[in-house]
Amino acid sequence: MVKPMVKSVALIVAAGRGHRAGGGLPKQYRQLGDRSVLAHTVQRFLDHKAIASVRIVIHGDDEALYRDAVAAFKDDSRLLSPVHGGAERQDSVRLGLESLIALSPDLILIHDGARPFLSAHQISALIAAFDDENVAGVLPGVAIVDTVKRADDDGRIKETVDRQGLWRAQTPQCFRYDAILKAHTAVSGQALTDDIAVAEAQGLNVRIIEGDPDNIKLTTQADFDQTERHLMETNSTSQSREPLPSFVSKTGMGFDVHGFEPGDFVTLCGIEIPHDKRLAGHSDADVGLHALTDAILGALGAGDIGDHFPPTDEKWRGAPSNIFAEHAAKLVHEAQGQLVHVDLTLICERPKIKPHREAMRASVAKILELPLSSVSVKATTTEKLGFTGRQEGIAAQAIATIELPR
Numbered sequence: 590m591v592k593p594m595v596k597s598v599a600l601i602v603a604a605g606r607g608h609r610a611g612g613g614l615p616k617q618y619r620q621l622g623d624r625s626v627l628a629h630t631v632q633r634f635l636d637h638k639a640i641a642s643v644r645i646v647i648h649g650d651d652e653a654l655y656r657d658a659v660a661a662f663k664d665d666s667r668l669l670s671p672v673h674g675g676a677e678r679q680d681s682v683r684l685g686l687e688s689l690i691a692l693s694p695d696l697i698l699i700h701d702g703a704r705p706f707l708s709a710h711q712i713s714a715l716i717a718a719f720d721d722e723n724v725a726g727v728l729p730g731v732a733i734v735d736t737v738k739r740a741d742d743d744g745r746i747k748e749t750v751d752r753q754g755l756w757r758a759q760t761p762q763c764f765r766y767d768a769i770l771k772a773h774t775a776v777s778g779q780a781l782t783d784d785i786a787v788a789e790a791q792g793l794n795v796r797i798i799e800g801d802p803d804n805i806k807l808t809t810q811a812d813f814d815q816t817e818r819h820l821m822e823t824n825s826t827s828q829s830r831e832p833l834p835s836f837v838s839k840t841g842m843g844f845d846v847h848g849f850e851p852g853d854f855v856t857l858c859g860i861e862i863p864h865d866k867r868l869a870g871h872s873d874a875d876v877g878l879h880a881l882t883d884a885i886l887g888a889l890g891a892g893d894i895g896d897h898f899p900p901t902d903e904k905w906r907g908a909p910s911n912i913f914a915e916h917a918a919k920l921v922h923e924a925q926g927q928l929v930h931v932d933l934t935l936i937c938e939r940p941k942i943k944p945h946r947e948a949m950r951a952s953v954a955k956i957l958e959l960p961l962s963s964v965s966v967k968a969t970t971t972e973k974l975g976f977t978g979r980q981e982g983i984a985a986q987a988i989a990t991i992e993l994p995r
């Protein structure tokens with residue numbers, strides 16, 4: 590085996606009690622498909638060739654649960670014996686870090702035990718960020734695409750928060766080991782929200798890189814239910830499977846066009862893209878979300894977007910089109926169904942879609958509450974032919990697949 594240039598070690602924090610998900614067991618030990626949540630999480634690191642070792646911090650009462658959970662890895666020497674955590678997560682991290690002094694890692698990836706969907710690509714990207722020797726810590730973050738509101742305790746809206754520059758923090762948060770050990774030791778006793786906050790408090794240079802919307806933290810029963818459904822769809826090796834309910838698959842298509850008018854940006858799939866024109870329309874003229882909305886309504890046989898949101902209604906003037914798409918998705922849920930997949934093609938010469946495509950995909954996934962893998966956004970030109978070719982407007986077509994009770 591080639592010795593890695595940089596010794597990267599994963600520190601998985603699994604000492605929490607986490608009963609919010611119900612079921613009596615701490616959530617990291619709950620079953621997900623054929624294995625525990627923690628086993629899935631550990632596997633993600635052991636499968637990555639840049640990870641030299643994995644240390645797990647557990648609760649002192651969970652020795653037996655832990656042994657069961659990681660039984661499949663008992664012959665893998667990279668999985669170090671567990672250490673016990675402290676009263677708070679921050680104490681657990683510090684104890685985990687201290688337990689690695691003799692191993693002397695270069696980089697440490699501190700991860701939540703209840704995030705079992707970490708991708709190999711994310712691990713690689715975090716480690717690669719340290720090619721810049723000024724970087725002491727790296728956070729994977731997901732840009733907030735929803736409008737953010739601040740409300741008081743009575744639910745009265747106080748302000749709309751500018752979401753520019755706002756990110757949701759994920760794990761693994763990755764650090765130069767010596768620096769974060771020193772930082773954790775220095776702030777011991779102060780309550781800080783996460784390891785990046787510990788690093789910030791000590792003035793370390795921390796950066797953010799693109800996270801992965803699929804890298805969710807399992808917290809509530811609803812998270813487990815949704816994840817189980819996803820596993821049933823994607824993992825045919827799962828053994829402990831209940832018979833699937835009797836669903837019928839339905840498909841709908843949508844098509845929409847909006848013309849250009851003078852302006853300086855267009856909104857596509859909820860993302861604002863600088864352009865030398867804007868799209869004309871009653872709402873925000875988001876042609877992508879309109880086509881998607883019609884596709885979902887089509888699969889339901891529930892009419893079209895104009896039936897639900899009449900353009901004559903002043904209420905929808907300038908409205909953000911995620912309202913329309915969310916409404917269509919809600920109708921699917923009300924029919925006891927679920928949205929399975931959407932595929933969208935944007936047709937225009939300009940603006941160039943490709944640089945924004947992944948952001949659009951993430952935005953649609955967020956709006957429709959779908960995993961990223963169930964959302965496709967594509968683009969094409971019409972070879973300068975027709976109205977899109979003459980850059981008079983943008984067209985969009987979409988297909989949605991849903992499942993409904995038979």
Ligand code: MG
Binds near residue numbers: 845876
């Ligand atoms: Mg429209």
